[in-house]
Amino acid sequence: MEIAVLLKQVPATESLIEVAEKGAGIKTDGIKWVINPYDELAIEEALQIRGEAGGTVTVFSLGPEKAVEALRTALAMGADTAVRIDPEGKVLDGLGTARVLAGELKKGDFDLIVAGHRAVDDDNFQVGPAVAELMGIPHISMVIRQDLSEGKIRCARTIDGGILVLETALPALITTQRGLNEPRYASLPGIMKAKKKPIDTRVLSETGTDPGEPMVETIAMRPPPQRKEGRIIEGERAADKAAALVKALREEAKVI
Amino acid sequence: MSQGILAITEQVDGAFKNISFEVVSAGKKIAESIGGQLTAAVMGSGIAAIAEQVAEYGAQRIMVADHEGLKDGLSDTCTQAAAQLVARSNPAVVVIGATSLGKDIAARLSARLSAPLAMDCVDVRVDAGQVIATRPMYGGKVLADVSLSGTPAIVAIRPRAMEAVATPGAGEVEKVDIDLADTTMSLIEKQMETGKIELTEADVVVTGGRGMGGDNFAVVETLAKTLDGAVGASRSAVDEGWRPVSDQVGQTGKVVAPNLYIACGVSGAIQHLAGMASSRVVVAINKDPEAPIFSKCDFGIVGDLFDVVPAVTAEIEKLKG
Ligand SMILES: Cc1cc2nc3c(=O)[nH]c(=O)nc-3n(C[C@H](O)[C@H](O)[C@H](O)COP(=O)(O)OP(=O)(O)OC[C@H]3O[C@@H](n4cnc5c(N)ncnc54)[C@H](O)[C@@H]3O)c2cc1C
Ligand SMILES: Nc1ncnc2c1ncn2[C@@H]1O[C@H](COP(=O)(O)O)[C@@H](O)[C@H]1O
Numbered sequence: 201m202e203i204a205v206l207l208k209q210v211p212a213t214e215s216l217i218e219v220a221e222k223g224a225g226i227k228t229d230g231i232k233w234v235i236n237p238y239d240e241l242a243i244e245e246a247l248q249i250r251g252e253a254g255g256t257v258t259v260f261s262l263g264p265e266k267a268v269e270a271l272r273t274a275l276a277m278g279a280d281t282a283v284r285i286d287p288e289g290k291v292l293d294g295l296g297t298a299r300v301l302a303g304e305l306k307k308g309d310f311d312l313i314v315a316g317h318r319a320v321d322d323d324n325f326q327v328g329p330a331v332a333e334l335m336g337i338p339h340i341s342m343v344i345r346q347d348l349s350e351g352k353i354r355c356a357r358t359i360d361g362g363i364l365v366l367e368t369a370l371p372a373l374i375t376t377q378r379g380l381n382e383p384r385y386a387s388l389p390g391i392m393k394a395k396k397k398p399i400d401t402r403v404l405s406e407t408g409t410d411p412g413e414p415m416v417e418t419i420a421m422r423p424p425p426q427r428k429e430g431r432i433i434e435g436e437r438a439a440d441k442a443a444a445l446v447k448a449l450r451e452e453a454k455v456i
Numbered sequence: 457m458s459q460g461i462l463a464i465t466e467q468v469d470g471a472f473k474n475i476s477f478e479v480v481s482a483g484k485k486i487a488e489s490i491g492g493q494l495t496a497a498v499m500g501s502g503i504a505a506i507a508e509q510v511a512e513y514g515a516q517r518i519m520v521a522d523h524e525g526l527k528d529g530l531s532d533t534c535t536q537a538a539a540q541l542v543a544r545s546n547p548a549v550v551v552i553g554a555t556s557l558g559k560d561i562a563a564r565l566s567a568r569l570s571a572p573l574a575m576d577c578v579d580v581r582v583d584a585g586q587v588i589a590t591r592p593m594y595g596g597k598v599l600a601d602v603s604l605s606g607t608p609a610i611v612a613i614r615p616r617a618m619e620a621v622a623t624p625g626a627g628e629v630e631k632v633d634i635d636l637a638d639t640t641m642s643l644i645e646k647q648m649e650t651g652k653i654e655l656t657e658a659d660v661v662v663t664g665g666r667g668m669g670g671d672n673f674a675v676v677e678t679l680a681k682t683l684d685g686a687v688g689a690s691r692s693a694v695d696e697g698w699r700p701v702s703d704q705v706g707q708t709g710k711v712v713a714p715n716l717y718i719a720c721g722v723s724g725a726i727q728h729l730a731g732m733a734s735s736r737v738v739v740a741i742n743k744d745p746e747a748p749i750f751s752k753c754d755f756g757i758v759g760d761l762f763d764v765v766p767a768v769t770a771e772i773e774k775l776k777g
Binding site: 211213214216217219224226237238293294295298320321322323324325326327328329330331332333334338339340341342344354358359360361362363364365366367368369377378379412415416417418419420421422423424427429430431432433438439441442443445446448449450453455456 | 530531532554557560564566567571573574592595598600601602603605606639640647648649660683694707709716726730733736737739745751753754755756757759770771
């Protein structure tokens with residue numbers, strides 16, 4: 201089984217995100233960069249599949265030099281090879297990213313591609329299905345369980361209000377949802393070994409893929425409206441506090 | 457030339473999801489700025505009877521793709537149908553709901569049509585002919601304005617973020633033949649949680665955190681039921697195995713925006729706050745007066761949730777008489 205994993209490096213979710221002074225970006229100083237949590241699930245699932253079916257796991261990341269850290273972590277977790285595509289400073293939108301990744305994936309011969317269902321920075325929910333579309337293969341999103349057999353993959357995916365169990369033929373792409381697995385930590389020997397593994401770096405202009413001009417551009421960013429200072433409801437007993445709360449919800453906030 | 461707006465609706469078992477009316481209303485708002493016809497697309501099997509309902513939100517033309525292959529609402533076949541409806545109406549803007557199905561369709565359409573896509577938007581406007589959408593990023597920690605160049609501009613809107621506004625439209629219904637290609641995708645099983653109000657669509661959400669101390673969520677469930685609301689959970693409660701992943705609210709769970717959000721035994725971690733920040737009114741019940749959630753709520757009660765929550769339920773019951 202040849203498995204590809206798509207991985208993006210993002211700010212850790214505990215990061216305080218602040219809008220940069222000028223322009224449409226965030227302040228990046230002091231931010232801890234990690235593997236997108238959904239992509240960690242993707243790596244783990246790929247490693248588990250390889251454990252059972254054999255084969256290799258290749259991780260792909262389109263990102264700046266810094267993304268090497270994320271790829272090293274993936275190698276330390278157990279991935280076989282890592283590819284970084286350097287955007288050469290070019291800003292890509294979701295579709296441009298998908299085009300570049302699809303272009304590189306087509307150069308391999310992968311049975312299964314695993315991506316996160318969203319990257320927790322841009323929250324685009326786009327790259328996985330877009331890559332599948334560009335490659336002309338089926339995809340199943342938000343997978344919480346999968347089962348491979350005889351060239352097919354059967355997945356449970358979450359939808360609003362329930363679960364669908366779907367089956368499709370390989371090659372296919374799936375995106376991960378929490379609950380799929382518990383990502384392992386990189387072991388010390390794994391980390392040592394990963395240091396020695398080479399990272400295959402490709403530069404965008406030499407990939408032969410034209411990402412196109414970005415059609416979606418972030419033109420402004422601001423913090424969301426802040427809630428004004430709340431009020432602690434005082435009272436002698438729980439019942440008194442509850443009565444005061446319900447009164448406030450009804451008369452002041454008018455929500456019940 | 458591309459013109460007009462196509463609003464792609466979503467129905468389940470022959471009933472429109474609320475997001476459909478929000479999508480048509482958003483389409484109406486855009487049509488008022490850029491002009492052109494507002495077309496609604498209805499996809500499914502045996503759905504001709506409900507199609508006219510979207511006229512009440514301003515659709516001038518209603519394209520109905522009624523096909524057996526669209527019965528289960530799978531993203532694969534729905535994308536094919538949506539692409540054909542887009543080709544037929546050649547719109548400048550496509551509006552769709554950012555539901556689990558809508559997101560799949562939007563992402564695939566964008567790649568298929570080489571069209572710009574803004575996902576999970578909370579607002580959309582047209583400025584000097586340019587479509588500009590507002591969307592949360594970083595799990596709601598920032599709001600970004602993004603401009604979309606190219607046609608059709610695909611805008612996927614977040615459920616409950618934009619209001620459905622009733623307004624009469626001509627609503628001429630037109631049946632459209634859809635050709636579905638063979639697909640290897642097959643539905644094996646559908647497991648729906650019946651009678652459960654979907655978190656992202658609920659008016660009231662009552663969430664239990666690690667403070668619940670175990671999988672007995674009865675006090676929280678009873679309060680939610682009294683308010684016709686849904687039950688949510690913090691990631692800790694999910695990790696403990698007390699609640700399913702689908703109940704998780706937060707940056708790596710669901711983003712909710714109810715009128716009333718009641719957090720019980722939740723400390724208020726940054727990832728949790730991200731998922732509930734757009735709730736209209738937030739109530740926190742926690743026994744620790746220093747819990748961070750108290751600085752992010754409208755009303756707080758310091759106390760043991762097992763005393764306070766049943767007391768709140770009792771008060772609401774009293775109100776209802
Ligand atoms: C990558 C990543 C992603 C994450 N994504 C999410 C996410 O999407 N959603 C999310 O929620 N978290 C998320 N988290 C976890 C988050 O950081 C917190 O750990 C989590 O939200 C804490 O849950 P909690 O408030 O229920 O538990 P705790 O922080 O343990 O708080 C429990 C609270 O209950 C109170 N309490 C205890 N007993 C009672 C009682 N009897 N009555 C009243 N109050 C009581 C305590 O005072 C305490 O404040 C994520 C973490 C990471 C690393
Ligand atoms: N720059 C990137 N490099 C590699 N994979 C990516 C990149 N951007 C997104 N992905 C993959 O696509 C998924 C969804 O991302 P997004 O559509 O940006 O929310 C992520 O979880 C990754 O698996």
